[in-house]
Amino acid sequence: MPMSATSYINGLGRYVPPRAVSNADLEKLVDTSDEWITARTGIKVRHIAEKGQPSSDLAYEASKRALEHAGIEPGELTHVLVATCTPDSYCPNTASMLAHRLGVGTPMAMDINAACTGFLYSLEIARSLLCTYPDAKVLVTASEVLSSRTNWADRSTCVLFGDGAGAAVLTNKPTGELPFSVGPMQLRSDGQYADLLTIKGGGSATPYTLGETVREDFFITMEGREVFKQAVRNMASLCKELLEKAGMDINDVDLLVPHQANLRIIEALGNRLKIDRNKVFSNVQKYGNTSAASIPIALTEGIEQGILAKGDSVLVTSFGAGLTWGAGLLQA
Missing domain, CATH: 3.40.47.10 (Thiolase/Chalcone synthase)
Known part of the structure; x- marks a missing residue:
């Protein structure tokens, strides 16, 4: 085949x-x-x-x-x-x-x-x-x-x-x-930090019985400070690894589209990668953290606003519960 x-x-x-x-x-x-x-x-x-x-x-x-x-x-x-x-x-x-x-x-x-x-x-x-x-x-x-x-x-x-x-x-x-070619990607996970960000209640490990009151573990729980540290560290490290394997450096990136979780995380990531702030896309102020949806929403807005142009190299990266994280390169 x-x-x-x-x-x-x-x-x-x-x-x-x-x-x-x-x-x-x-x-x-x-x-x-x-x-x-x-x-x-x-x-x-x-x-x-x-x-x-x-x-x-x-x-x-x-x-x-x-x-x-x-x-x-x-x-x-x-x-x-x-x-x-x-x-x-x-x-x-x-x-x-x-x-x-x-x-x-x-x-x-x-x-x-x-x-x-x-x-x-x-x-x-x-x-x-x-x-x-x-x-x-x-x-x-x-x-x-x-x-x-x-x-x-x-x-x-x-x-x-x-x-x-x-x-x-x-x-x-x-x-x-404006098609994007999907280039190399790197994906990671580490379950030892699973309890830092969870939605547990109702799962097979924490089931409910009929008539039981919904507990707090049914909702999102998060250790914010530690998640912040893990997010910035892991996304930055993986982005650098990905760029090195692709024979590129941060100066070859026209736009960084990170997961829109928190502006502080986005700014800290940009600083670690040493990328021009004007090359970092952010719309978290308008939508908050939409989890898996944040990157495709951002990419769509980038096209609508004319921020993304033909020939641009786009670095995308995300981090979430699991813990999971990833990075990929797109070429417009």
Whole structure:
């Protein structure tokens, strides 16, 4: 079977729910302030899904936009991947429901949970599928409704997260005005730090019994300071390793698109990599941390705003629960 060394992102799309929650809104819920949130996170607004609105709903909207951007009909898709740590349900998977709603037919469809690194993990899986099936057309969607697992009484976490989805369509042939070739990638995990960032309650290790009150472990819990250290250290190290293996240095990068978790993390990462601040993309102030969705949302915005141009070398990197982290190179 012929193999392809290069895969292409031919279409991108994004979607966030209309409802915007400002820092001033959060001041009414918990003991916090706009000044406190902005100084520590850089976040001003996050978008929140309506009650009962699932990840597949957001994924559907982002996917429609990505397919339109790629000029591909849903029925042409052969594989549907959804990166999420907030699936509609444990079973069935969100990807199957998304494929059905799009009218794809009967593709291979599966969810991937690598938390905030899920989109990069999914890109690597999509590339592998395209090597095995050269004529495949793969939809990669990252969708999160983190508000469904946010403890709105915990001021240390509730200010950080937002809901959203981003999607990409991959094939082995470049099409469209601005395809991205997917270059080398590096992906890592380390379970010894698993307890630093968790959503446990209801899982098989921490099940509920019928009628039991939902515990705090059902919601996002995080050791913020240690996560900060691990995130900056590991993303910076892996980016340097990736660039070295590619025969590049940071000066060859036209744009760094990091996971949009926290402006302090983004700035610290940029400083470690010694990259010009003007080359670091950030939209965390508008959306908060949308987990796996943050990088495809950022890439889509980069195109919409004209920040990404043909010929640009783009370094993407992410870090999340697991712990998981990754880095990859895209060429516009």
